[in-house]
Amino acid sequence: MPRASLLLSTFNAGEWSPELYGRIDLDKYRNACRRIENFVLLAQGPATRRPGTQYVASTKDDGVVRLIPFEFSTEQAYIIEAGANYFRFYMNGGRIETSPGVAYEITTPYGVNDLSGLKWAQSADVLYLVHPQFQPHKLARSGHTNWSMTPIDFSDGPYLDENVAAVNMTPAAANGSNVTLTASAATFVAGDVGRLVRIKHGSTWGWGKIITFTSATQVKIDIKSTFGGTGAVPTWRLGAWSPGTGWPSTITFHEERLFLANTKYQPQTLWASVSGAYESFAPTGTDGVTKDDHGLNFTIADDRVNAIRWMSAGKTLALGTTGGEFNLTASSLNEALTPSNVTVRRETTNGSADLRPERIGAAVIYVQRAGRKVYEMAYSFENDAFNSPELSLLARHLTLKGIKEIAYQAEPWSVIWAVRQDGALLGLTYMRGQDVVGWHQHRVAGTAAKVKSVACIPGIAQDEAWLAVERVVNGVVRRSVERMAQAFEPEDAFDKKGAFFVDGGLTFNGAGATALTPDATAAVVGSTNVPFAAAAPAFTLDDIGREIQYSYPALEGEGYHVARARITGFIDASLVTATVLAPFPGVAPIAAGAWSLGATTILGLGHLVGETVTILADGATHPTRVVAPDGSITLERPTAYAHVGLGYTSRLATMDIEAGALDGTAQGKSRRIHRVIVRLNNSLGMRVGAEEAGSEDVVFREARTAMDQSPPLFTGDKVVAFPKGWATQAVVTVLQEQPLPCTIVALIPQLTTMDG
Known part of the structure; x- marks a missing residue:
């Protein structure tokens, strides 16, 4: 009967799927766990208890909301509570109010069913918002209680291709407002109100906006740039966006241009603004000459449907589509994008879900088309190509119910938070440079508690993770905006003021x-x-x-x-x-x-x-x-x-410990764990055992500690005897049920394996 002491010094391989419980041949088996619940995995190896969530405010009328980050600067970052036709604002851990108890809010066009379709990109104090059913809007901040939401009045584009049909356009005047524009054949529809039109007379282009629909052959326009004449001409272009053709559904900034993509009429097309002028998409000058800084458009030509789901700007512009992932670059190496210098190359064929990705360094983290897998898209020097490995491969049981939203918290842990369709919260500790990819699951406390949205903004010392949480409280569904407390970093062993380990909680x-x-x-x-x-x-x-x-x-x-x-x-x-x-x-x-x-x-x-x-x-x-x-x-x-x-419980259960046997593996053989040495850092109050039901309390109070005071935080080794006898499975389970910190640095089980 060989005896062994095994050092489990890191847990950052994360929670593994049951299908992998027999893969002792994998190098990371020893670093993985059967269950990690309400523990955050550190890149260095330990598992530390997830901080609780601080209640900030109830949502308006306890309604469903989505959280949107607004990062004006590291000192002034906001969370937006986007609800049914309104926005409310939060900063510094509180809600912005016009008077005590009265939230500051603005009106928006987005109903509760529209919130999931919102995407955005920010430039300084302006947030550009798109939705496939709405004209793009911009949210501008002038002060904490001075925000405005307005439709974007794009100028001179973008447009569809030039007319090739035998249809002439005749403006009643070369300039002015409420000018009649007549087509020689049925061209217009009622949904064209607000649509742009560009007409060429001789060598001069002019453009205007349709303000009134009269008939299929006649509309009224406001002329924004003078036409070159009033005669009937066959050279004209209609705007690419309108209620009839659809509005862009994804947006980003890249190389000093505003990029938008994917309308109902052109799902595979993207458009870029004039360089440095985000709201102008002029394809040429009035003389018809295209310069390098003019607006551009590009349609992905491929052998499958490639509706553009997201765009992520880096050294290149990464594109996620329903059929695969692409990179948009200049045709010439290290050149700027111009209307005549652009190319799109396919990188992978995974397909992307209609969710905002997260760019972390040079990598883009995105959710696959079915919503059940998470991929990383990053350049590989060895292959001179963009690789896209699956990050959820070892923890598919956690993502099978589908992911609806992700957000990245860089400080202090480098964790990607993911909200699952059923309201569960998942965490992925991600640090590719250290080969750390580890999943952990989190159950927010409360009856029928669900996380509905997550967003992260920079804080002074740590990034802030905000959650929209739904619970049944006293028999009634309640919804609230909550902020995850900061990571516990005590000044000494007696400092517990920052030990916030309750959910939906408040501090007195x-x-x-x-x-x-x-x-x-x-x-x-x-x-x-x-x-x-x-x-x-x-x-x-x-x-x-x-x-x-x-x-x-x-x-x-x-x-x-x-x-x-x-x-x-x-x-x-x-x-x-x-x-x-x-x-x-x-x-x-x-x-x-x-x-x-x-x-x-x-x-x-x-x-x-x-x-x-x-x-x-x-x-x-x-x-x-x-x-x-x-x-x-x-x-x-x-x-x-x-x-x-x-209160909530944090659980960590190791894999079936493999310490070897005389004739090979110890898997399936009777084993007995005699004791476990638990190495801790700034921890207090916990239970350890082979399983949850039979776990033993770890004693922290010493004789010298006054009975009217809490014991100090403990750093070091605790020896825990195991009462459980022989079994064919050797698992160590750690539980923390008290509102106290727990950081597991290492587990050192001592066990005997029965051969034969």
Whole structure:
């Protein structure tokens, strides 16, 4: 019976499909897991618990929404709540409001069923939006509460090809408004209102916009560029976009041009604006001469249908179509794109879903046509071509239900978040340079909880991931906008303020906003009527009964002492008296933010009425509470700082451990895990076992830790004995159910294999 100790030092191969449970021959088998739920995989190897989600606001009328990022700068980035014919705006973790509780919003033409079809591209403080059923619009920002949405009035194009039929156009005038334009044969339809028309007289081109439909042979136009005459001429072009021919459905910027593509009438065609003039698509000058900076159009010619789904700008312009993926470049190496210098080459035949891709470095991450696979498109120097490997190959069980949206969070983890059609949230830790591609799944807490949309924007230190979440709360469907909390990065082992591990949660912070000076008698426990003077108004009459709390360092390595005094008298807004419950260290003023007013009642949880909530109070777990109808909970002890929300479980289960046997593999043989060494970093509170039902609590509290304080965060090795006997499967399962951090650096199981 050989014994073995196996070091599982990395988990970044991610969760694998059951079809791969026997692939011990793969190099990454040891780095993979059967299940990774609510753990984020780090590129370095560890698995760290997913932060919780912070409730920001309910959606308008609890309606379905989509989240859109708006990145004006790293200091001013917004999330747009796109709902039924409205946009609302968020920044710095909150909703922009015109007055307390009143959201700032603007009207839009997009109904709730149109939201999934929106695509966008941004230039400075203008967001260009397209949808196949609507004229392109632009969203302009002038200030936090000054946004405007207007249709884009494109000038001089784009157009269809020149007329080749025996049809003449006759304008009633060479210039002016409401001018009659007559065709010699049926040409116009009612849907042409708003469509452009370009007419050539002699060597001069002029153009105008159709404003009124009169009949199939006659319309009224506003002339924007003077015609060269008023005679009947056969040389003319109609605009490519209109309600009848359809509107572009995808958009991007590339080489100082605005690119749009895929209308109902021309699904395989893309158009580019005049260089540097995003709203002009003039194909030539008025003299008919085409210059390098004029607008261009290109139609993909191929042996299959190639409706353009997305465009992604890099060194080349990557195109995703229903039939494959292409690259658009200049025909000449290192030259700029011009109307006469453009070529499109097929790179792959996977086909793309109608979803926005994510460009990460030189690679484009996109969802395959059926929505069930994720691919990477990147240039390979070895092959001198663009390769497109499947990123979901090893975790197909996670993506089979279809992906509806992806968003990339570069900091701090380099994770691609994916929303599945059924509302599940998936994560893909992606760092191609380090050969890291690992999937993990996430279950947002709550009854029938579903993630409906995800978007990421840059933050000051970390990128922000925002979620639109749907839950059943107290029997009613509620929808909210939530922000994933920042990755937990404590300053020391006693710092748990950033440990936000509840979903749909809020934070209570009783920190004082001004300096506070205790009387000298505050150093004696039991002293009564002790004055506490604030440097500015800080108290109200309702504070009687609350506690003043001040945490200060104890001896090195022993954490903090907490000085406490219960307020018994209110003199004025800057002076109260109190009874000392735990001594204060001196009479020096306590800085603003260093002291707190503890509370036993926490308000503001109206979005979770009737739900059982999990609580982390002053860094320690607190018994669960049910939110009262007024949105409050009552704590069993005064608390200065608390995170309150819906609890969730993080799970990690290894693959069937393969440590070898005397005659080869250990798979299928009876094995017994005697114990597991769990190597942790800044972790507290967890269970470990062979399976969830029989897992054992890991003890973190030491004898020197005061009973009225939470144990410090632990970094190091914990030895866990396994009570489970012999079995033909050797799996280590780690669970974290408390609202506390957990980062698994390594697992070192010690096991015996029975041969024969």
